[in-house]
Amino acid sequence: MLIPCPYCGVRDAREFTYLGDATVRRPDPAAPDAAEAFHAYVNLRDNPAGPHSEHWYHGAGCRRWLVVTRDTRTHAVLGAAFAGEAGA
Amino acid sequence: MADLLAHLSPAEPVPAGHYGRPDETGVTVRRHDGMALATLIARRGAGDQLLAAAAAEGWALTDAPRLSPGPGLDGVGIAPGRWLVSAERTAPEDLIARLAALAGPAGTVCDQSAGLMILDIGGAQAAEALAKGVGIDLHPRAFPPGAAASTSVAQVALTFWRMQGEDAPCYRFAVPRSFAPAFTRWLAVSAAAFGVRFCDSIRG
Secondary structure (H helix, E strand, O other), X not given: OEEXXXXXXXXXXXXXXXXXXXXXXXXXXXXXXXXXHHXXXXXXXXXXXXXXXXXXXXXXXXOOEEEEEEEOOOOOEEEEEEOHHHOO | OXXXXXXXXXXXXXXXXXXXXXXXXXXXXXXXEOOEEEEEEEOOOOHHHHHHHHHHOOOOOOOOOEEEEEOOEEEEEEEOOEEEEEEXXXXXXXXXXXXXXXXXXXXXXXXXXXXXXXXXXXXXOHHHHHOOOOOOOOOOOOOOOOEEEEEEEOOEEEEEEEOOOOOOOEEEEEEEHHHHHHHHHHXXXXXXXXXXXXXXXXXX
C-alpha cells in the first residue's frame, strides 16, 4: 500500500504507523452526559465498508501526522493531508 | 557465498578497504568526520520570516525535500518548516551561532554534529546498489541532483540527498551514528556485486 505524503511524496505504508479513526472528537468534559460521551469517544468505533478517514504517522519520513482517506474494501488510498490542516 | 563481513566486528562500522568483486569499483563510500550539522526548525507561523532571513544572507532556502545550497552551508528539507543544515570544515559551535543569529525568534537550532554520520556514496553503480534498500525511485528523472528524501533504509530512518556538481551520481547520507555498523554492513553487502571501496574518512 502506498500513501501520498503531502511533503515527502508517495511512500510505502511501512514508513507509517497507524493510529486509527480520524473522525472522533474529544467530548466536552463539563457536559452533563460526559461519562457516556467519553465512553463512546474511547471505545466505540464505526467499521465502515468504504472510504474511511484515519490517522497515520510518517515516522520514517517527515514525522508528521496525516489524515489519510482509505477505502477499507480495496485499500485504495483516496487522499492524504496533514492532520492539523485537515481540520482534524 | 560465505558472509562477506564475518571476520569483522558487528559493533563497528565497516573499515576502509575493498569489498566484493575484486576487479571493479562500481561504488565508492567516503565518510566525513567532524562535519558541522544542525537542525533548523521554524517556529509555528514564522516559516516565511525564517525563509526571508535566509534569503537576506544569500541563502535560497526552500521549504521542500530538496537541497538548498547557501554560502558556506547546505540546507536539506526534512519536514515542513524543518531543515538539516550541514557545513564542511566548520566548527559545530560556529554553525550553531550563525544559524541562531540568522533565525532569531523565528526558529530554533539544535546541534546534530555528534548524532549523525555523513557518508558520500558515489560511483557508476551507486544507484543500482542503493536500490536494494532505498524504497525511492533514484532514476535521474525522479531524483535529480539536489533531490532529497527522509526515509527508511534497511530499517534505519535516515535522510539523504543527491549532490550537485558531481560527474558521476553521488548521494550524501546522514545516518544516525549508532546505526553506523548496521548501515555500513548493509551497504557493503548490497554493493559487493559491483565492487565497493570504503575510503579513509575525511576530516570536516
